[in-house]
Amino acid sequence: MAEQNAVALKKRKEFEVQALPHMDALYRTALRMTKNEKDAEDLVQEAFVKAYRFWDKFDTGTNCRAWLFKIMTNIFINDYRSKSRSPMAVNMDDIDDNFLYGQLAVGSKESNPEKDLFNKIFDDDVKKAIETLPDDFRLVVVLSFLEGFSYQEIADITDLQLGTVKSRLHRGRKLLQKELFEYAIKNGYVKDNA
Amino acid sequence: MMMDCQQAFALLQDILDKEASQIDEKEVRAHLKKCGHCFERFRVEESIQEFLNEKIKTSFAVEEKSDKLESMRLDIMGHLDEIDAECQESKKTTFGSPFKIFLSAAALVLLASIWSLSTGFFSHQEYYIPLEQAHWAAAENSSVYTQGFDKAEYLGIIEQNFNYNINSSFDGYSFVGAKKEQIMGNDVEHLIFPKDDDCISIFITSADTFVIPDNIKATMIKNSNQEIYDHNCRGCRLIFHKVGSLMIITASTNKEIELADFIPGHLTI
Numbered sequence: 198m199a200e201q202n203a204v205a206l207k208k209r210k211e212f213e214v215q216a217l218p219h220m221d222a223l224y225r226t227a228l229r230m231t232k233n234e235k236d237a238e239d240l241v242q243e244a245f246v247k248a249y250r251f252w253d254k255f256d257t258g259t260n261c262r263a264w265l266f267k268i269m270t271n272i273f274i275n276d277y278r279s280k281s282r283s284p285m286a287v288n289m290d291d292i293d294d295n296f297l298y299g300q301l302a303v304g305s306k307e308s309n310p311e312k313d314l315f316n317k318i319f320d321d322d323v324k325k326a327i328e329t330l331p332d333d334f335r336l337v338v339v340l341s342f343l344e345g346f347s348y349q350e351i352a353d354i355t356d357l358q359l360g361t362v363k364s365r366l367h368r369g370r371k372l373l374q375k376e377l378f379e380y381a382i383k384n385g386y387v388k389d390n391a
Numbered sequence: 392m393m394m395d396c397q398q399a400f401a402l403l404q405d406i407l408d409k410e411a412s413q414i415d416e417k418e419v420r421a422h423l424k425k426c427g428h429c430f431e432r433f434r435v436e437e438s439i440q441e442f443l444n445e446k447i448k449t450s451f452a453v454e455e456k457s458d459k460l461e462s463m464r465l466d467i468m469g470h471l472d473e474i475d476a477e478c479q480e481s482k483k484t485t486f487g488s489p490f491k492i493f494l495s496a497a498a499l500v501l502l503a504s505i506w507s508l509s510t511g512f513f514s515h516q517e518y519y520i521p522l523e524q525a526h527w528a529a530a531e532n533s534s535v536y537t538q539g540f541d542k543a544e545y546l547g548i549i550e551q552n553f554n555y556n557i558n559s560s561f562d563g564y565s566f567v568g569a570k571k572e573q574i575m576g577n578d579v580e581h582l583i584f585p586k587d588d589d590c591i592s593i594f595i596t597s598a599d600t601f602v603i604p605d606n607i608k609a610t611m612i613k614n615s616n617q618e619i620y621d622h623n624c625r626g627c628r629l630i631f632h633k634v635g636s637l638m639i640i641t642a643s644t645n646k647e648i649e650l651a652d653f654i655p656g657h658l659t660i
């Protein structure tokens with residue numbers, strides 16, 4: 198019995214040292230995925246409970262952070278993702294690769310034309326733009342831009358093909374740029390070359 | 392061969408996502424120095440990306456208060472306590488009633504599904520971890536490789552067995568020792584090239600048995616008379632060169648080194 202206790206204690210200790218420190222990162226990603234604090238909190242708790250139950254399946258020495266993100270992403274996709282998998286509201290073909298770059302007065306005497314635009318985009322605009330991204334896109338964008346996971350790590354976490362990860366990131370980036378440009382216009386940004 | 396605008400543009404996304412290989416990145420930067428249009432384009436795109444990376448952090452930050460995180464941590468600890476208590480409980484009782492058998496069967500099914508999930512996940516990462524570990528171990532304790540080592544004799548054996556001629560130094564890194572190891576079920580010759588506090592490992596094995604999985608092939612960065620794959624993992628960089636029937640892998644923890652340029656030798660036939 199004492200031996201069992203020692204094993205259990207060791208497991209608990211390991212988990213606290215290796216897994217728990219990733220809570221902040223999981224929460225900030227959860228917040229952007231679920232778009233509200235309550236769901237984000239529940240999602241993170243569920244992820245840790247599941248991770249702890251299956252801690253003996255985790256291969257020590259491998260990437261614990263990615264493993265936890267995979268568990269959380271799975272729960273998110275199965276239980277939290279918007280139930281209506283509505284088709285893309287935006288027609289991606291409308292946004293060309295040069296969208297934002299083309300909108301900036303590049304080549305004008307202004308040396309950093311994008312700085313002007315950034316000044317017209319407020320934190321809340323960025324938050325809204327990210328929240329407006331369709332779930333599938335927001336997920337890979339957050340994992341890449343916020344958490345710095347590589348294409349391969351994101352592919353592992355989301356069970357997507359590497360090429361799909363890449364194309365979703367590309368399209369997510371273009372969608373964000375388009376949204377932000379529209380906010381900037383609303384906030385009074387005027388194109389020099391308009 | 393200089394890169395043209397179209398080739399540079401094709402690598403824009405990889406560069407923004409920090410996924411471009413060292414070689415590609417170097418070539419793109421060389422192109423940008425020569426091409427004002429592309430320079431401006433990359434500058435603006437990188438500036439937008441920086442803005443987004445920064446804003447995606449800060450624009451939600453209000454909600455990430457530390458007392459909130461602390462109370463979450465406590466809640467999670469509470470859940471862990473419950474699970475611990477459950478485990479103690481289940482060890483005391485013995486399975487017997489049909490209901491408990493049903494429960495344990497359900498748990499097994501759940502376990503099996505999680506197991507398949509976890510094994511699928513790390514397959515490619517697990518694949519290379521033994522190489523990283525071998526490299527780290529050698530860098531920490533090189534004497535195992537150098538003690539009683541006859542360099543000339545060893546190079547002769549490698550040349551004879553593999554038809555491969557090893558360069559005994561590269562850019563200040565010199566070959567000082569080696570030994571045969573079993574890594575991932577393959578017979579691997581592990582050579583070490585230290586320089587000051589730094590060390591590069593070279594692994595030589597048969598390309599027939601050491602197979603690079605298809606998903607890793609997506610990271611192939613050059614294909615001339617060699618196939619080179621760049622695999623950046625957990626602080627240890629691995630580059631795979633397929634040369635004839637040999638798989639030659641270089642490993643380094645120093646990311647400053649142009650590891651892809653570190654060609655350890657050449658085929659003799």
